Amino acid sequence: MIEIVTVSTEADLADAFAIRMQVFVEEQGVPAEIEIDELDRTADHLLARLDGQPVGTGRLTVRADIGVLGRLAVSGKSRGTGLGAALVRAxxxxxxxxxxxxxxxxxxxxxxxxxxxxGYTAFGEPDWDAGIEHIWMRKGLGC
Structure with missing residues (x-):
């Protein structure tokens, strides 16, 4: 059973950070010193659990009236299960x-x-972040 919660405890935040470190630092080679940043203090963090075990995370920060989805990470064993899409929707x-x-x-x-x-659309030109090619994408929420 998949459960996605907004992080409200230090233990849940530690689980979210551990998933990010596993995916971004260990697997993708992002420097550990830049993975946890100043935006984490004010972000809404979401944590996904599968059968009670933490397996995915993502965060929402705010810039003006736009949300910025970031640090979406799903543990290797849970990729391809729809968990990433469920986290994005959450x-x-x-x-x-x-x-x-x-x-x-x-x-x-x-x-x-x-x-x-x-439902996201790319805009602008690709750029590099932590040695990985990225591009900005956007989706209106119809609010």
Missing amino acids: IEERARERGLTAVELHSQTQAIGFYERL
Whole structure:
């Protein structure tokens, strides 16, 4: 059973950070010192559990009336199960609850198709973040 919650305890936040460290630092080679940043203090963090075990996370930050989805990570064993899409939808719902009009994200270019299937459109030119090619994407929320 999949459960997605808004992080409200230090233990849940530690689980979210552990997933990010596993996916971004250990698997993708992002420097550990930049993975946890100043935005984490004010972000809404979501944590996904499968059968009670933490397996995915993402965060929502706010810029003006736009939500910014970031740090979406799913543990290897749970990829391809629909968990990532469920996390994106949960973050979008949290953005709606906050009265935001759209969600933007800085997608790794290898994940563009995933986000396009969820209604996101790329804009601007690709750039590099932590040595990985990215592009900005956006989805209106119809608020």
